[in-house]
Amino acid sequence: MNIVVLIKPTPDVTKVRFDVERGVVDRSSAELEINQFDLYAVEVALLIKEVLGGSVTAVSMAPPQGERALRDAVARGVDKAILLTDGRFAGADTLATSYTLAAAVRKLGGYDLILCGEKSVDGDTAHVGPEVAEHLNVPHAAFVTRVVEVSSNKVVVESDYGDAYYLLELQLPALISLSRPVVFRDRVVEPRTPRLGDVLKARRARVEVWDAYYLADVADLEGFGLAGSATRVVRVFNVFEKDRNSITVSGEEGVDRILEVLRSRRLV
Amino acid sequence: MWSGVLVYAENYGRGLKSSVFELLGKASELRTRLGGLVYSITLASEEVDVHAEELIYYGSDKVLVYRVPKELLPNQLVHRDALVDSVKALKPKLVLISATPWGRSLGPRVAAHLKTGITADCLDIYVDENGDVVQVRPAFTGNVIAHIKTLRTPVIATVRPKVFPMPEPDHGRKGDVLCMKLNIPGNDVAGVRVLGVAREKLVKLSEAEVIISVGKGLRSREDLRLFEELAKALGGQVACSRPLVDVGWMERDRQVGFSGNVVRPRIYIACGISGAPQHLAGMRDSEYVIAVNTDSSAPIGRYSDLLVVGDFYEVIPKLVERIKELKSKL
Numbered sequence: 308m309n310i311v312v313l314i315k316p317t318p319d320v321t322k323v324r325f326d327v328e329r330g331v332v333d334r335s336s337a338e339l340e341i342n343q344f345d346l347y348a349v350e351v352a353l354l355i356k357e358v359l360g361g362s363v364t365a366v367s368m369a370p371p372q373g374e375r376a377l378r379d380a381v382a383r384g385v386d387k388a389i390l391l392t393d394g395r396f397a398g399a400d401t402l403a404t405s406y407t408l409a410a411a412v413r414k415l416g417g418y419d420l421i422l423c424g425e426k427s428v429d430g431d432t433a434h435v436g437p438e439v440a441e442h443l444n445v446p447h448a449a450f451v452t453r454v455v456e457v458s459s460n461k462v463v464v465e466s467d468y469g470d471a472y473y474l475l476e477l478q479l480p481a482l483i484s485l486s487r488p489v490v491f492r493d494r495v496v497e498p499r500t501p502r503l504g505d506v507l508k509a510r511r512a513r514v515e516v517w518d519a520y521y522l523a524d525v526a527d528l529e530g531f532g533l534a535g536s537a538t539r540v541v542r543v544f545n546v547f548e549k550d551r552n553s554i555t556v557s558g559e560e561g562v563d564r565i566l567e568v569l570r571s572r573r574l575v
Numbered sequence: 576m577w578s579g580v581l582v583y584a585e586n587y588g589r590g591l592k593s594s595v596f597e598l599l600g601k602a603s604e605l606r607t608r609l610g611g612l613v614y615s616i617t618l619a620s621e622e623v624d625v626h627a628e629e630l631i632y633y634g635s636d637k638v639l640v641y642r643v644p645k646e647l648l649p650n651q652l653v654h655r656d657a658l659v660d661s662v663k664a665l666k667p668k669l670v671l672i673s674a675t676p677w678g679r680s681l682g683p684r685v686a687a688h689l690k691t692g693i694t695a696d697c698l699d700i701y702v703d704e705n706g707d708v709v710q711v712r713p714a715f716t717g718n719v720i721a722h723i724k725t726l727r728t729p730v731i732a733t734v735r736p737k738v739f740p741m742p743e744p745d746h747g748r749k750g751d752v753l754c755m756k757l758n759i760p761g762n763d764v765a766g767v768r769v770l771g772v773a774r775e776k777l778v779k780l781s782e783a784e785v786i787i788s789v790g791k792g793l794r795s796r797e798d799l800r801l802f803e804e805l806a807k808a809l810g811g812q813v814a815c816s817r818p819l820v821d822v823g824w825m826e827r828d829r830q831v832g833f834s835g836n837v838v839r840p841r842i843y844i845a846c847g848i849s850g851a852p853q854h855l856a857g858m859r860d861s862e863y864v865i866a867v868n869t870d871s872s873a874p875i876g877r878y879s880d881l882l883v884v885g886d887f888y889e890v891i892p893k894l895v896e897r898i899k900e901l902k903s904k905l
């Protein structure tokens with residue numbers, strides 16, 4: 308089983324500063340780490356490999372400092388790490404990002420299963436996984452809460468449709484995007500903590516770096532980065548809080564106040 | 576010439592989603608600036624006429640109905656093919672899809688197929704002074720709001736349910752209904768076979784009007800009874816922050832936040848929840864927020880209309896008692 312895990316190196320959103328003037332993240336304000344949701348994709352990939360054998364390849368499209376996240380993936384046990392980095396990839400929206408990731412997967416060739424997290428903590432779209440699947444013309448399941456069974460030619464998953472969870476059988480190759488918490492067979496998946504020895508080893512591990520030209524035989528360079536993006540961010544604001552006329556009370560008065568609110572809304 | 580607005584009317588075998596009507600209301604409003612018609616497209620195996628009629632009452636001028644066998648209705652690739660087909664036939668300027676998990680899985684496939692842009696989970700859509708469609712969405716776990724334009728056609732957006740008001744249906748409204756055909760290869764369309772419903776959702780928090788949410792301050796699973804009692808008295812639902820799901824005391828369906836459910840109730844009561852950005856991302860648009868917290872400086876206070884400083888183990892039982900008293904007097 309050849310598994311590809313798509314990892315987005317993301318900043319810690321609680322620490323990152325946002326340059327509202329320029330509409331971009333102040334990259335110096337936080338180091339890049341594996342997107343929280345992608346940690347589950349890495350873990351599930353490793354669990355599947357334990358059962359079926361094969362290899363796990365991590366692919367990220369990121370600026371050079373994204374390498375740190377890939378080394379973390381290596382420390383956790385992925386066999387190979389590829390960083391897609393090039394000025395031509397910059398400014399990509401979900402269309403261009405998914406096009407680039409799909410090109411890299413095509414370049415790798417011989418894949419059976421692609422795993423990714425449900426969404427990223429910064430972009431927050433949940434769109435990249437399904438778009439990658441469309442570019443590769445393979446089936447996908449999104450918001451997967453359980454990987455029920457996986458064999459050499461198919462995977463059975465439980466996917467959140469909104470009103471209910473549906474059971475889907477996908478022929479491989481296929482892509483699945485994982486929610487959290489996620490169950491693998493009967494076990495709730497908890498991302499492992501890499502061992503110190505593995506962290507140290509991962510520091511010296513090779514992270515392959517691919518640029519735009521390296522993908523020229525499998526993709527159209529015009530499809531990458533800002534040039535390949537169909538959307539533009541025209542303005543960005545910090546979220547201003549809704550004007551809540553916050554009242555602070557304590558003790559017994561609190562109960563009275565809550566009752567007042569409930570009564571004014573005819574709930575009691 | 577691309578014009579008009581196409582609303583994708585989500586139905587995978589459980590009836591039309593009510594958020595579809597919100598989209599139709601918005602589409603009717605945007606159409607006055609964008610020109611063209613309000614279209615809708617839906618897939619159905621039965622009650623085709625009923626669905627089409629409803630879509631017209633809520634604002635569609637033209638409805639495209641793709642009739643598919645019941646067992647294929649929950650297959651997303653069938654919906655992709657139908658939506659792509661309808662976009663090619665109608666050439667709408669804008670396509671609106673509800674940002675349900677289903678919509679956020681289907682929409683991007685359609686956008687990638689058409690090689691156009693898609694904006695996720697929009698909180699608003701407007702037409703600017705140049706006549707361009709502008710999409711407003713949160714990013715960075717809800718910490719920033721971005722305004723986005725799409726340079727290609729159609730513009731595709733998934734829209735968060737309950738952000739646009741529900742329009743009044745006009746039962747006298749007339750429109751066209753077109754029955755469409757789709758070439759469907761077989762039972763496992765393009766490698767996907769839907770085996771059935773695995774589990775029903777315990778609760779649809781996004782539709783709740785009153786939510787009592789509990790956080791890490793909870794000492795034992797049994798103590799949840801306290802909140803269930805309050806929820807019952809108010810006709811609401813019990814919800815929680817992530818730590819309670821992580822320890823297995825609550826189901827994911829009841830988690831509010833970035834990795835859980837986005838809610839917009841009339842009243843949100845946060846008990847023992849500190850107000851981490853990931854939690855706020857799921858509830859900050861609630862109509863009225865009450866927080867009960869022992870810590871008067873907890874961040875949730877800044878996002879609340881009423882902060883009660885106190886131990887919820889004291890406040891909530893007293894509240895339940897007072898509500899019971901009130902009810903017994905009636």
Ligand SMILES: Cc1cc2nc3c(=O)[nH]c(=O)nc-3n(C[C@H](O)[C@H](O)[C@H](O)COP(=O)(O)OP(=O)(O)OC[C@H]3O[C@@H](n4cnc5c(N)ncnc54)[C@H](O)[C@@H]3O)c2cc1C
Nearest residue numbers: 343790791792816817832833834835847848849853869887
């Ligand atoms: C990628 C990612 C996604 C996440 N998604 C979510 C999400 O969807 N939803 C979510 O909720 N979190 C999410 N989190 C976790 C989030 O960061 C916080 O850790 C979490 O919300 C904290 O939950 P809490 O407020 O219940 O607990 P705490 O932060 O520990 O706060 C407990 C609060 O309870 C108060 N308290 C304690 N006892 C009492 C008492 N007896 N009476 C009154 N007050 C009391 C304390 O003063 C404190 O303010 C996510 C994190 C990450 C990294």
